[in-house]
Amino acid sequence: MSQPVLHLAELNVGRLLAPTDDPRVAEFMAALDRVxxxxxxxxxxxxxxEGSGEPGTGNTETKIDGDPQFVSNLTVWESVETLEHFVFNTVHRAFYERRAEWFEVLGRMHFVMWxxxxxxxxxxxEALERLKHLEAxxxxxxxxxxxxxxxAQAWKTHGCAQVAAE
Structure with missing residues (x-):
């Protein structure tokens, strides 16, 4: 009997420093559609x-615990390598490296895969349950x-510091 094909799901959550229409997060919001x-x-x-599909909103309309600044990204990839390539070897990396300009440091886990x-x-x-499980x-x-x-190898040189969680 053959093994079922598995894909890699990932959730990344963050709390914006300001509301989505605030100039402090405007550069991040403007890049969502491109990235x-x-x-x-x-x-x-x-x-x-995805959210409503309105330009420049990404999935920021999907709130966590009713908090309009708590946003999430939930995706599925064919493999670790394909997700890692996107995260660390494309324009995504430039925004990832600048995340402190737009997001609070949560002091707890904010990223999970399964x-x-x-x-x-x-x-x-389901994704938030996985994140809670990882944290606990x-x-x-x-x-x-x-x-x-x-x-996974690229995270070793480009990943989050331990204080920000992985």
Whole structure:
């Protein structure tokens, strides 16, 4: 019997320093369509949770705990390598490296990955449960960060500092 095909889901959450229409986050908001559009065209991209589709909003309309500044990015990729390539080897990296200009340091886990069967589209609730599990239990097959994946390498030179979590 063959093994089911698995894809890599990831959730990244953050709290903006200001509301989405504030000039302090304008550069970030203006880049969302470009960066997300690039992601959707990348080899290995499978799916992205999206908001209303209004230009310049990305998925910022999907709130966490009713907080309009708490935003999320939830995507599915064919493999670790394809996600890692997008995160660290495209224009995404420039915005990732500047995240402190637009986002608060949460002081807790804000990023999680897990394997899903091909064709599965995780919900935000499912993803937040995985994030809570990672925070409470640490890396496991159920929920993990970059360091759990032997094939992931770029995060070692470009990843978050421990204080910001992985």
């Amino acid at each position: 997300n559009g690039l992601g959707k065209r990348m080899p290995g991209f499978v799916w992205m949770m 394997w899903v069967p091909a064709g599965h589209r995780p919900t935000l609730d 239990q640490g890396d496991s097959d159920h929920a993990f960060g970059w360091k759990y994946l032997k094939e």
